[in-house]
Amino acid sequence: MDTKFVNKPIMKKDAMALVMGKPVYLDDVAPKDCLIVKVLRSPHANAIVEEVKKDVALKVPNIECIYTWEDVPQNRFTMAGQTYPEPSPYDRLILDKHVRYVGDPVAIVAGSDEKSVDKALKMIKVKYKVLEPILDFRKSKDNDILVHPEESWKSLCPVGADNKRNLCASETCGNGDVEKVLSECDIVLERTYHTKANQQAMMETFRTYCYIDTYGRLNVLSSTQIVFHARRILSTALGIPKSKIRVTKPRIGGGFGAKQTLVAEIFPAFVTWKTGKPSKMIFTREESQIASTPRHEMEVTVRVGATKEGIIKAVDLYTLSNTGAYGEHGPTTVGLSGHKSIPLYGKVEAFKFAYDVVYSNVMSAGAYRGYGATQGIFALESAVNELSAKLGIDPVKIREMNMVREGDTMPAYYNETTNSCALDRCLEKAKNMINWNEKYPYKDMGNGKVRSVGVAMAMQGSGISNVDVGSATIKVDDDGLYTLLIGSADMGTGCDTILAQIAAESLECDIDNITVLAADTDSSPYDSGSYASSTTYVTGKAVCNACEKLIDIMKEEGAKALGLSVDEVDFDGKRVFGKDKEISTAELAVKSQCGTKTALEVTVSHSSPISPPPFMVGMVEIELDKETGHIDIIDYVAVVDCGTPINTNLARVQVEGGLGQGIGMALFEDVQYSEKGRMYNNSFMQYKLPARNDVGTLRVEFENSYEQTGPYGAKSIGEIVINTPSPALAHAVYNATGVYIHELPITPEKIVMGMIKNEN
Amino acid sequence: MNIQVKINGKNVKSEIDADLLLIDYLRDNGCLSVKRGCETSNCGLCTVLMNGKPVLSCSVLAARADGSEIYTLEGLQKEAEEFGTFVANQGAEQCGFCNPGFIMNVIAMLRENENPTDDEIKEYLAGNLCRCSGYEGQFRAIKNFLAQRGAK
Numbered sequence: 001m002d003t004k005f006v007n008k009p010i011m012k013k014d015a016m017a018l019v020m021g022k023p024v025y026l027d028d029v030a031p032k033d034c035l036i037v038k039v040l041r042s043p044h045a046n047a048i049v050e051e052v053k054k055d056v057a058l059k060v061p062n063i064e065c066i067y068t069w070e071d072v073p074q075n076r077f078t079m080a081g082q083t084y085p086e087p088s089p090y091d092r093l094i095l096d097k098h099v100r101y102v103g104d105p106v107a108i109v110a111g112s113d114e115k116s117v118d119k120a121l122k123m124i125k126v127k128y129k130v131l132e133p134i135l136d137f138r139k140s141k142d143n144d145i146l147v148h149p150e151e152s153w154k155s156l157c158p159v160g161a162d163n164k165r166n167l168c169a170s171e172t173c174g175n176g177d178v179e180k181v182l183s184e185c186d187i188v189l190e191r192t193y194h195t196k197a198n199q200q201a202m203m204e205t206f207r208t209y210c211y212i213d214t215y216g217r218l219n220v221l222s223s224t225q226i227v228f229h230a231r232r233i234l235s236t237a238l239g240i241p242k243s244k245i246r247v248t249k250p251r252i253g254g255g256f257g258a259k260q261t262l263v264a265e266i267f268p269a270f271v272t273w274k275t276g277k278p279s280k281m282i283f284t285r286e287e288s289q290i291a292s293t294p295r296h297e298m299e300v301t302v303r304v305g306a307t308k309e310g311i312i313k314a315v316d317l318y319t320l321s322n323t324g325a326y327g328e329h330g331p332t333t334v335g336l337s338g339h340k341s342i343p344l345y346g347k348v349e350a351f352k353f354a355y356d357v358v359y360s361n362v363m364s365a366g367a368y369r370g371y372g373a374t375q376g377i378f379a380l381e382s383a384v385n386e387l388s389a390k391l392g393i394d395p396v397k398i399r400e401m402n403m404v405r406e407g408d409t410m411p412a413y414y415n416e417t418t419n420s421c422a423l424d425r426c427l428e429k430a431k432n433m434i435n436w437n438e439k440y441p442y443k444d445m446g447n448g449k450v451r452s453v454g455v456a457m458a459m460q461g462s463g464i465s466n467v468d469v470g471s472a473t474i475k476v477d478d479d480g481l482y483t484l485l486i487g488s489a490d491m492g493t494g495c496d497t498i499l500a501q502i503a504a505e506s507l508e509c510d511i512d513n514i515t516v517l518a519a520d521t522d523s524s525p526y527d528s529g530s531y532a533s534s535t536t537y538v539t540g541k542a543v544c545n546a547c548e549k550l551i552d553i554m555k556e557e558g559a560k561a562l563g564l565s566v567d568e569v570d571f572d573g574k575r576v577f578g579k580d581k582e583i584s585t586a587e588l589a590v591k592s593q594c595g596t597k598t599a600l601e602v603t604v605s606h607s608s609p610i611s612p613p614p615f616m617v618g619m620v621e622i623e624l625d626k627e628t629g630h631i632d633i634i635d636y637v638a639v640v641d642c643g644t645p646i647n648t649n650l651a652r653v654q655v656e657g658g659l660g661q662g663i664g665m666a667l668f669e670d671v672q673y674s675e676k677g678r679m680y681n682n683s684f685m686q687y688k689l690p691a692r693n694d695v696g697t698l699r700v701e702f703e704n705s706y707e708q709t710g711p712y713g714a715k716s717i718g719e720i721v722i723n724t725p726s727p728a729l730a731h732a733v734y735n736a737t738g739v740y741i742h743e744l745p746i747t748p749e750k751i752v753m754g755m756i757k758n759e760n
Numbered sequence: 761m762n763i764q765v766k767i768n769g770k771n772v773k774s775e776i777d778a779d780l781l782l783i784d785y786l787r788d789n790g791c792l793s794v795k796r797g798c799e800t801s802n803c804g805l806c807t808v809l810m811n812g813k814p815v816l817s818c819s820v821l822a823a824r825a826d827g828s829e830i831y832t833l834e835g836l837q838k839e840a841e842e843f844g845t846f847v848a849n850q851g852a853e854q855c856g857f858c859n860p861g862f863i864m865n866v867i868a869m870l871r872e873n874e875n876p877t878d879d880e881i882k883e884y885l886a887g888n889l890c891r892c893s894g895y896e897g898q899f900r901a902i903k904n905f906l907a908q909r910g911a912k
C-alpha cells in the first residue's frame with residue numbers, strides 16, 4: 001500500500017523537547033510551594049498497628065497533618081487500573097490497621113518542606129502487634145495464617161478468589177483429554193520454572209501532584225498510564241463522586257505497566273482533599289523498589305508430551321502466582337502464562353491449564369510488560385528446548401514442525417484464529433541472521449570459553465478483547481487544521497505521534513496539521529488507558545473510524561456550501577470539490593463558526609471482539625566463560641511480526657528496549673527477601689539493571705503481516721518484545737554447559753554450581 | 761552557608777543548607793533538565809558538567825560547587841539540539857527522562873575524545889542507564905552524529 005505517514009519513521013512530536021531537557025515532567029511542572037507528602041512504612045511483614053503516637057511529630061514546625069488508619073474511609077478498593085468491575089479483589093484501604101508487608105504504609109505525613117516531613121516521620125511512634133508472616137508463596141494456599149482475614153474483603157468477579165484460603169484467584173481450563181493424549185506420547189517431559197518479581201524500574205519513579213480548582217474539584221496530575229481508571233479508583237477510595245475529580249498526566253518518564261496501578265496518587269489526593277491545599281508526592285527509588293507494583297513471581301510447572309519424531313501433542317501447565325500482600329492484577333496476569341504460551345504450538349491436540357494466585361506477606365505485584373505471558377513463555381519455551389535435547393532434534397526444527405501458522409485456530413487462545421501470522425517467516429529469517437545451522441549448539445573457543453546459541457518464540461495480544469475501549473475525538477480548527485483528542489497516555493512509547501500519523505494518513509493531510517491533546521478525564525473521550533498492548537490496535541482503529549466520519553461531515557457541509565449533493569463531491573485532504581467547484585477545509589472551518597448548527601467534530605469509540613497476537617522469534621549467541629560462569633551476549637537477533645508497524649522507528653526501539661529489559665530479567669534482576677521479609681534489592685546498587693555494555697548487539701528485523709482488523713494492518717508491539725530473552729538465554733547456557741537453569745536470573749554462580757553438580 | 765556558583769554562564773549567589781545536594785540546588789535554580797533516577801549514584805541521569813568535567817550531581821554537595829562553573833543542558837541548548845536531533849531521528853529519545861544526563865555525558869565524551877571507538881563509547885557511557893531504549897538507538901545516534909560531523 002502506498003502510504004504517506006503510516007509505516008514510516010516519523011519523528012515523535014515531543015522528541016525535540018525531550019532531548020533538549022525541557023521541563024515537561026511532573027516534578028518540573030508542579031509548583032514549588034505545595035505540601036510535601038510522605039508515608040511512614042511498616043518495618044514488619046505482618047503486624048497489627050495497635051497505637052500510633054503522633055503528638056510529638058505534629059509539633060515539628062511546618063507540619064500540616066498526619067493521618068493514620070483511623071482517619072481514612074473504610075471502603076475497600078483495588079489500585080489496579082482495570083475496567084470496572086475489576087477482576088482484582090477489593091482488598092486495600094488508604095491506610096490499614098493490618099500491615100501486610102515490609103513497606104506497607106502506616107501513616108501519611110504532609111508538611112511544607114521535605115526536611116520537616118522527614119523529621120516528623122522519625123518522631124512518630126508506632127506500637128505493633130507483630131504476627132508471623134507467610135514469606136514462601138508455596139506455603140500460602142490454605143495456610144492457617146491469613147493475609148486478608150478481614151470480613152470487608154471482597155471480590156467483584158468470579159475468578160475463584162477466597163480470602164479465607166489466601167487465594168486471589170484460581171481456575172482450571174482446557175481442551176481435550178490431556179491425560180489420555182499424554183499417555184499416548186512417546187515422551188513426556190515435566191519441569192518446573194521459577195521467575196522473580198522484577199521491577200519495571202522506569203527511570204521516573206511514581207509521582208503525583210494534587211490541587212483543588214476554582215470549582216472545588218480535586219485535580220490530580222500524575223505520572224500515570226490510566227487517567228480514567230485513576231479517577232474511578234480515587235473516587236472509590238476517597239468516597240467522593242467521580243465528577244469531583246479530574247485526572248491528567250504530563251510527560252511520563254516511563255511506565256512499562258508500573259503506572260497501570262495507582263501507587264503514589266492516593267496519598268496526596270487524600271491530603272489535598274482533606275486540607276484543601278496543593279500537595280505532591282515523589283517516590284524515592286527505594287520506595288519504588290520496595291512498595292510498588294512489580295511482575296508477579298511465578299512458578300510454572302509444565303508437562304509436554306510429544307512423539308519421538310518431535311510432534312508436540314499435549315501441554316499441561318500449572319502456574320502458581322504470587323500476588324504478594326494485595327491482589328492488583330493477580331487474577332488476570334496469571335491467565336496469560338498459559339493462554340499466551342500454549343497457542344504457540346499449533347499441533348497440540350489437548351491442553352490443560354490450571355492456576356492458583358496466592359497472597360503472601362511481600363510487596364504486592366502488578367502489571368509489567370508481558371503481563372504473565374513472559375513467565376509462561378519462559379517456562380514453555382524452556383520445556384520445548386529441553387524436550388528437543390532429549391529427543392535429539394534441533395530445537396529450531398521442532399518449532400518448524402509445531403508452530404502455529406496463519407489460519408490456525410488456537411483453542412488455548414479463546415478459540416481465536418490467526419488472521420495474520422508470520423511466525424514461520426520470523427523463524428526462518430532469525431535462523432539465517434544468526435546463522436543457526438552453523439552455530440548450533442556450541443563451539444569451544446579453546447580458551448576456556450564456549451560460544452553457543454539459544455532460541456525462543458513468543459506471542460502476546462493486542463488489547464483485551466471485548467473489554468478495552470479506545471476513543472478519539474477529531475475536530476476541525478479555525479484554519480482547517482485538526483485537533484485529535486485521545487484518552488490514552490503516551491509514556492514514551494510515542495502513541496501521541498502514532499495516533500497523529502494514523503489521523504494524517506486518514507485525513508490526507510500533513511502530520512503537523514494534527515495537534516494531539518491526550519489523557520485528561522475532563523476533555524478526553526473515554527479510553528481504558530495505555531496498557532495491554534492496546535493503544536495502536538484499539539485506539540488507533542478509533543482514530544481511523546473517527547477520521548472517516550469527519551470526512552463524511554466535511555463532505556456534507558462542503559456539498560451544502562457548493563450547492564451540490566453529497567454524492568457529487570469528493571474530499572482530497574485540502575478541499576471538498578465537485579463539478580468544478582471547491583471549498584477548502586479552512587473555508588469550511590470558518591463557515592462552521594457562523595450561523596451553523598453542525599459541529600465539524602466527531603467522537604468515535606472502538607472495541608475489538610478479538611485480540612490478534614503479534615509473534616516473534618528471538619535468537620541469542622553468547623560467549624560463556626566455563627571458569628567463572630560469566631556470560632557475554634555476542635549477538636541478539638529478533639524478528640517480529642507486529643502486523644504492519646505504524647512508526648517503523650518507534651517499533652524498532654520498542655523491540656530493542658524490550659530485549660534490554662528482558663536481558664535484565666534473564667541475567668541480573670533478582671528480588672530477594674530476608675527471613676523477616678525485608679527486601680534486599682532496594683536500590684539500583686542491589687538491583688542491577690542492564691547497562692549498555694551488558695546487552696551486546698541487538699539486531700531487529702520485521703516480518704510484516706497485515707491484520708485486517710487493525711489500523712492500517714497494525715497489531716501490537718509494546719509487550720511481546722520482553723518475552724524471548726529469558727528462555728533463549730537459558731537455552732544458550734544449556735548448550736554451552738549442559739546446565740539448564742530453571743530459576744531466574746541466570747547468574748554465574750548458578751551456572752558454575754550446575755556444572756560442578758553435572759561433573760559429579 | 762553562602763556559595764557562589766556560575767550556572768550556565770551566570771553568577772548565582774545563594775544561601776544554602778550545608779547538606780544540600782548539587783542536584784537539588786540546580787533544580788531550585790531553574791535547571792529542571794537535571795533529573796534524579798536513583799539515590800545511589802547508579803543511573804547517571806543527574807550528570808552535569810562541573811568545571812568542564814561530568815559529575816553526578818546527586819552525589820556532590822552544593823557546598824562543594826562553591827566557586828565552580830556548572831553547565832546543565834539548559835546552558836548547552838545548541839549542542840543538545842544538534843546531537844539530540846540524531847537521537848530523535850532514531851526514535852530513541854523514548855520517555856526522555858534519561859536523555860539530559862545521557863546527552864550531557866555524550867557532550868563531555870566528545871569534548872575529551874573527538875572520535876571515540878565503539879568500545880570507548882560503551883565504556884564512557886556505561887553509567888548512563890536507560891530503561892526504554894535498549895541502548896541501540898542511542899548508539900546509532902552517536903555513530904550517525906560522528907559520521908555526519910566527520911563528513912563536514
Ligand code: FES
Binds near residue numbers: 795799802817818
Ligand atoms: S540520580 Fe542516579 S546517579 Fe545521580
Ligand code: FES
Binds near residue numbers: 856
Ligand atoms: S528514554 Fe526512558 S529511560 Fe531512557
